Amino acid sequence: MDRSEAVKKIIGLLEEEFPTLSDMDLKADTALLSSGLLDSFAMVTVLSLVESAFGVSVDVNTLELSLFESPATISEVAIDKKYHKA
């Protein structure tokens, strides 16, 4: 899956899981964390959504909060193998 497809998929997942985001016209670079749209507690949900939708197992030791800042950065976690368990 290429990056733009992954971003589109992430946006769909976020809109479905967090109803308030569906009215926000989410873009690849929409700030989720620094804007307060999502908090660090919600990141746990985002992480499990990514794992089940992309069929990956994320190595949490590789994660930084900044990776959850926008749909684009979340898509990196979803598709870049360096964030996945071997």
Next chain:
Amino acid sequence: MTETYRRRLSFSERLYLASLRRDGQGIVVQYLLEGEGRLEKNVLEDAIRTASRANPGSRLILKGHLGRSYWEAKGAVPPVRTIQWDRNAPLPIECQRYLDPRQGPTVEILWTDEPNTRIVFRALHSVMDGGGLFLFIEDIFRALRKEPLKGAASELNDSEFLEKVVGERYRKPLAFDFPPLFAEMPSGGPDVHEARYQRTLAQKPQAVAAKIAVGITNALGQGRTLRFMIPTDVRNYKRDVRSTGNLSYPLFLDVRPGETVEEVQKMMFKSLVGKDMLFMDPAEKKGLWIPMIILRRLVDLLYFYQRYFRKGFCSVFISHASLPGGEVLSCPGFRHRSLGYLPARFKMAALAISSINVGFNHDLVVFGNQNFLSEAQLAQVVSLVSKTLDEIPA
């Protein structure tokens, strides 16, 4: 799912039960919903009846004994009681009646007969945590709006849920070695006092728990490391499980003087994604067989230990919840204005901060038992915490 909803009683739920006293003291989860417009009592009762069918955890009564205890959805639909309540006063003690776990109801709703209705949702913590009560309340409002309900019919208790997510693993016993925030403890009464602070913000607040923890440590911690206990809703780890049960596990955060919000937020993030709080209590299995009379004594002993040795398992308790927007708690004729925590009468609460934001409305409550916190100390914390939130643009 069995024909009648049943859930095995967990050890933490037994501890919550042990806190209950016949005069209404004990760990009860209470939320106050205020709105604009009148919500008729009979309309609310109909919606509760409908929501209760989809959320059997709202009508549980306790069956069995010791390790064979379980909750069964054979209780009555949560009743709606009309109460008289002065808007400028805390919820009267007589409104906080004992919820009998064996007879029920274990969940009830208080309703004020006013042009702008106020509704209090009360649930024994033993049957529901805050997140569970939110699920039920959201379904009540779906019923009021004639929308399909989401329901919460999972029969997993907290330890069974945890086994599903991370397997069977146990944490060390909680150490009662952290000093309370204030060294000088007043000798007050057995009840809790509270201060409320409500604000509408222009954006959803970010890193609230971290900001509060850092603000308190740096301003009031007198150079000490403080331990904050932050309950986290573990439903986030398994969204397909919809349960009104006790699915909160405590995240303990030790904040050193001088640490920044970014550092603390990072620490919280690492703990959350690393599932650091997902451990069972070491007494999870054997504790189920300790008679309730001994557990009650244990709760009393811990209280005396905390009071006289001035040490507890945390310095400050912070809970933070975020709901999408006011529309989830609105219906024709009634528009959500605020949703806030109402402290129950629990003598072990030394200092607790509850922060709830619904959409852009933020509701903050600071409370503590009068034996642990004076009015002046309470005011000091409220002022500090509200300053933290004042930094967020309005």
